[in-house]
Amino acid sequence: MNRRxxxxxxxxxxxxxxxxxxxWLQVREHRAIVRAPHAELAWLRTEFGLxxxxxxxxxxxxxxxxxxxxxxxxxxxxQNARLEAAALATNRLTDDVRAxxxxxxxxxxxxxxxxxxxxxxxxxxxxxxxxxxxxxxxLAATCIVEAAHPIDSAHPVTGAQGGGHxx
Amino acid sequence: xxxxxxxLRERLMQxxxxxxxxxxxxxxxxxxxxxAGALRGHSTAQGLAGSLQGRYVQSIDPFAAVLR
Numbered sequence: 371m372n373r374r375x376x377x378x379x380x381x382x383x384x385x386x387x388x389x390x391x392x393x394w395l396q397v398r399e400h401r402a403i404v405r406a407p408h409a410e411l412a413w414l415r416t417e418f419g420l421x422x423x424x425x426x427x428x429x430x431x432x433x434x435x436x437x438x439x440x441x442x443x444x445x446x447x448x449q450n451a452r453l454e455a456a457a458l459a460t461n462r463l464t465d466d467v468r469a470x471x472x473x474x475x476x477x478x479x480x481x482x483x484x485x486x487x488x489x490x491x492x493x494x495x496x497x498x499x500x501x502x503x504x505x506x507x508x509l510a511a512t513c514i515v516e517a518a519h520p521i522d523s524a525h526p527v528t529g530a531q532g533g534g535h536x537x
Numbered sequence: 538x539x540x541x542x543x544x545l546r547e548r549l550m551q552x553x554x555x556x557x558x559x560x561x562x563x564x565x566x567x568x569x570x571x572x573a574g575a576l577r578g579h580s581t582a583q584g585l586a587g588s589l590q591g592r593y594v595q596s597i598d599p600f601a602a603v604l605r
Contacts, residue, residue: 374553375546381563385570392571396578400585410596413589435597442599481599488597511590513600 408432414492418500427495435488442481449474482514489514 403412408429415425453470460467489508493501509515553559595601 372550374550374559377553377559377562378549381566384563385566388567388570389574389577392574393578393581396575397581397585400582404585404589409589410592413586413593416586417590432596439597439599446599478600485598508594508597511594512598 414504418496418504420496424495428492431488431491431495435484438484438488442477442484445477446481449477478513485512486514 403409403416406412411425411429411432414420414428420428449470453467453474456464456467456470489505489512493505495501496504553562
């Protein structure tokens with residue numbers, strides 16, 4: 371083969387190499403973060419630009435909150451299983467099912483209170499603006515403020531009531 | 538009429554005869570490769586950052602951990 375034609379595969383190999391090198395440079399830091407201990411907290415560090423001491427305090431708060439979170443997880447799982455079993459065992463709203471629904475709500479409220487308390491303590495460790503942004507992000511992402519459908523989209527307004535919820 | 542492969546080979550040889558064209562070709566392929574790598578890397582990095590946020594939420598929200 372003519373040596374000049376070698377430019378064709380050589381160029382392609384160089385192109386693939388350039389792709390690989392640039393790709394690796396872009397993702398290597400993120401991959402290292404994902405593999406590091408406390409990876410879930412690394413997002414906080416990069417998103418809010420935490421200093422070393424701030425990150426250590428947030429990590430300590432996170433570790434302190436973990437047992438509470440685990441216990442609430444356990445309670446929610448137990449309560450959900452009980453409610454599901456009771457709801458499937460009947461075909462009407464019994465007192466037992468009512469009581470289990472109320473108990474599930476109580477566990478949920480307890481969970482939301484514990485979580486909101488944790489969010490406040492973490493936000494207090496961040497600079498004020500970052501703390502507010504953290505709270506806004508977390509309130510949108512967690513179950514503290516529940517996401518619901520927009521009022522008029524699922525309950526069309528009827529008659530001459532004007533705007534508002536049509537219940 | 539010459540077969541397509543022969544014509545193509547001749548054209549490529551003529552093309553790479555000119556050093557400027559050869560250098561331009563290599564530069565273009567390098568640039569395309571680097572550009573594609575940057576775009577894909579950016580998208581992967583964003584995906585990883587998003588998954589980290591999700592992991593954080595799961596680690597503090599018992600309902601996210603149980604239900605999602």
